[in-house]
Amino acid sequence: MRITKELNERLTRVGPGTPMGELFRRYWIPACLSEEIPEPDSPQVRVRILGEDLIAYRDSSGAVGLVDAYCPHRKAPMFFARNEECGLRCVYHGWKFDTLGNCVDMPTEQPDSKFRYRVTMKAYPTYEAAGIVWTYMGPQEHTPEVPDQEWMRAPATHRRVSKSGEHCNFLQAIEGGIDTAHSSFAHNNDLENPRLLRNLDRHPKLDVDFTDYGFRYASLRNVGNDTTYLRIYQFLLPSQQCRGFLVGLDGKTPEMPGMYGHIWVPIDDENVMVYNTLASADIDHPISDEWWDAHESEMGRGVPERIPGTYWLQRNAANDYLIDREVQRTKTFTGIEGVNTQDYAIQEGMGAIVDRSTEALGSTDRAVLACRRMLLKLMDEMETGTAPAGTEPETYREVRGADALVPTGTDWRDAAKEMTLTYW
Template structure:
């Protein structure tokens, strides 16, 4: 499904009250920062979501606060604020905001300051921590159910999270996570290290789909030795979660990609490496020297994202020094916002086509009901059951029973 330009705008734009941005805001929790970046009484952290700026901080007693960046008084940045006594104090005029979102001091108000404090319109938001990640709800009313994926309740040695800024629209990043057809091609130089050998035996997987409450599962079916079929069973959960199967067997480490929309042209790409059975093994994704910048940025279009043509001459397929850099370069090279009206798609793109349709269905439902519904089954969604799988079987028709 190539899109019209109008459909593409509806799908991608999330700033300035755009319909997709409003739907996301009022339906989903956002992963926004690594927990380790927030230190008690430390510097507030700037967070940008949907083209708007916020501050996150950890209070004296360890709780998390999340406010609009601008002080409601005169608009000075609360990134400059003092973080003390379980509150942020704006350094411009000393107004003080508790971690729970209450205005507790206005030193410049001489008459009945306590009553005045109650009138100050401070925007503060619900915050959670899980899997070493700070999550926030910035929507209206009571938060929707938190996404209790199984990685959110694992011990520290069974989950590892890192992130990187990707300079393109968030939908491109989601599409990359659900595109199984590129694995054996773009990443072929890493096949042995990443234990993805079966993906190069058949470069043209056949997709079979199974609708789920919050998205879909699919089997990317490849021909394997001995007349068998190799199955990579991945799962997409709206709006930005891609669950990627283990490398070789179902006891192996799994990967979830999350794509946080910063603004129309920038995205945080999250890698959640986890194992529900045992401690993680070292891999290309963990541990990272700096999990807040992983893999380290290598530039952009001006230097071909650090591509080494000499490596390519010596036999390396892509010329990039890390598997994930290959993904980032391919994603960003499509443009800040890919023009999907010019695409010429094939059968290898069916998973991408399907996620686009689901996202467009959500935002249209949100528009049609004036924001009262998106059609996402919040109350019946079983997040903990979501899990990707890998297998090699004689009869691929059994894949839907593999969980």
């Protein structure tokens, strides 16, 4: 499938009124982390999603609002508003709005004025679960059920979530996430160890199945001794990957088998916020703060690795991701620290929106092609009045990815029936 410049525009533009933007607006998507607005009446935060500037806040009752970033009166910035008594009060003229966008006080008008009843602020519904504030930005009559995935149902002691901003279009970030072949190269962090599983076979065979919630695909690598390294990925619409972690890169079972995933939420056409999810798949293995902090730093996105007070990385294009050429020559394939940072260096380095019309795709790009075909099909169908797939929880609530070493010749679909069973 050749992606023309016109199709590339259709796939990558996400602002209001664009086909892809309207598709995203038909799903519940993350707006921010719960930790960003931790307490009632805590300071509000700026949020930018799908090209729209918004404000997220927690009111006095604990309810979360996601409202326009600018007051409807004279467009003053609501970031500077007072969060008080179940509403945001604009500091310019004192107009106050609740989480539903209703104007509840207009002190500049006469006490008997009814004008406030005719003034509203744009507000989107929210749903808080698993450490994330989710929002639905589409037509009210098409509002789907709230999300319900296995990692979300895990106890708080057994799940974690983080996020980091990336300066590129959401689609090239997704395509990096669902590209299994690059891990043999970009994430080879031990050049002296040729026995790493992903290095034993650098040309994995890929197989893709479309599903009611998106698609799933298998990566199969021949790692010797009549053994295949099988990794099953799940792609949940509109922009989420779920995979297992049951086998370590050295072929050993890790201490904590888990479910890993990413949710890519477009900030605008040229930036994306990446939510990283992890849940332990075993009741006997909660996730400690120490383990999580070490994991996030290893990925390159822990608190010490971020620009202070933000979710953006210190290693970035402005400093060439602090690449160390000597480390690249002798120790790691890229010379860049952090798996997450390695991905960002490559994906951001392609430019804000990569020109897909000049690509030369190979056999390991089948999942990338599947994603593009699926999104194009969904946009076409939505424009003819067909509801997009994957909006109802029953289609995905039991979905889980898997990793395993299996006998060569094993049918991965048969293996998946046993390996992808949910626990929570």
